[in-house]
Amino acid sequence: MALLEMTGVRKAFGSHVVLRAVDLEIEPGQCVVLIGASGSGKSTLLRCVNLLETVDDGVITFEGRDITDPRMDADAVRSRMGLVFQSYNLFPHLSVLGNVTLALRKVHGVAAGEAEERGLAMLARVGLESKAAARPDDLSGGQQQRVAIARALVTGPGLMLLDEVTSALDPELVGEVLDLLGELKDDGVTMLLNTHEMGFARDVADTVCFLHDGVIHESGTPAQVLDDPSQERTRAFLSRLRA
């Protein structure tokens, strides 16, 4: 059974229908990349999966349970997922280590000492153990984003959601974050992300999904979707990117 399964997911804001009927499956260990024009609903889709938005219709199952059921405890679902934002959203009043250990201590009830240990190990994983005591504002954008990834990853989530995590970064900082994501993929972390980095999609993704007009217009391996798209819309979108 798939780790995450979306069936006929619909989300509208007022009369503006963003997602019409989205079907999507993610197997454990897979990296699924959403591509599509600005405003095509990529971020909305991630927010629906994280239950930050309530779907208007359709079913999302995660780890075998229907998480769109209103009886579901949204906090429990979210504690099994990691979400990383475009603008990092680190807590400026906490140290780097404080950011990484907050959920461990307050949500997962891990004792302070062990949380610190796991936090430091995770910071070492993203190459920032020397910055544990620093404040987020003292770090570069790329470092902040790596801390944000560590913060999401430290609780051992079943699924990582990454929302345009390199869009706010200077070009020379994009690489360090994308390299980290590639390593995580090799470690077997399941990821659903949206990005404009087609090179990353080509190198790392198992599946690329083109979101257009509120549905997954085309999906397949990076080679199929990016190099030999079967849909006219996909071709048009990709050619605009290359232009």
Add this chain to the structure above:
Amino acid sequence: MTQVPAPAAPNPWQPSPVQQERDAWRRRRAVRSGSVAALSTVLLVGLVGTAVVTSPGWQRVQETYFDWDKAVDSFPAVLDGLWLNIRVTLLCAVLIVALSLLIAVMRTTRGPVTFPLRLLGTAYVDVFRGLPLLLVIFLLGFGGPALNLSGLPRSALFWGCSALVLSYSAYVAEVFRAGIESVHPSQRLAGRALGLSYGQTLRHVVLPQAWRRVLPPLMNDLVSLQKDSGLIAVLGVYDAIQRARVETSLDFNYTPYVVAGFLFICLTVPMARATDWFARKQGFHGAGGML
């Protein structure tokens, strides 16, 4: 008249059975939450009410503070006094905004030439924010007329209002200053880069943004001023509280004070709701509005 057929919906979407079941569950839960809220409210109010009414001294308290006939008798006089409070509030509010804006601008100037302005502004705020309002009213209310300044009226009302304006301006100036300083420095730079002078940048770029940010806390101060306008009663001005005191002194029945209190609440509650509404309309979600 011809019937225009309704245009077909572009997305003829009907909720699926799953969604219908969810919606029904949410409706049921809303009804249940509403019932629980209503029940707990009735219970709490009932308990507190019973505790008060069954207390041993309730009979006397009711006669002294909640005498209906006395309330009706004193109502016109207190209401008449309240009209003075309203006028005092409105006049003082305008003066306070003008004075405090001046102080705030003085305190946010830069450069060595304007140092005396900053010093003056800071000293003013320190003094009047530190003095209890009642004390300022006493000092000005009784000391002001004794000065015999030519050209200034000697009425208690004038000096009472002056005390309110001086005291409140110190607070409101700090609100304005916080607003001015909350506008990002890059906005000033952008203004100066266009060739606007310091004053023009302040007038056309900084203050309009600062003003919008501080309006909700300013309205909070206005609500506060509304009720503090009653403090000038200590100077013998015939406002709502003074009129209530006169009514009370006839028979030592304190109901007119309750009437005055009720009228003040009637005045401030709409103002407070308006403040809430305005703050919401401005979308005060803080800076973290984007995901």
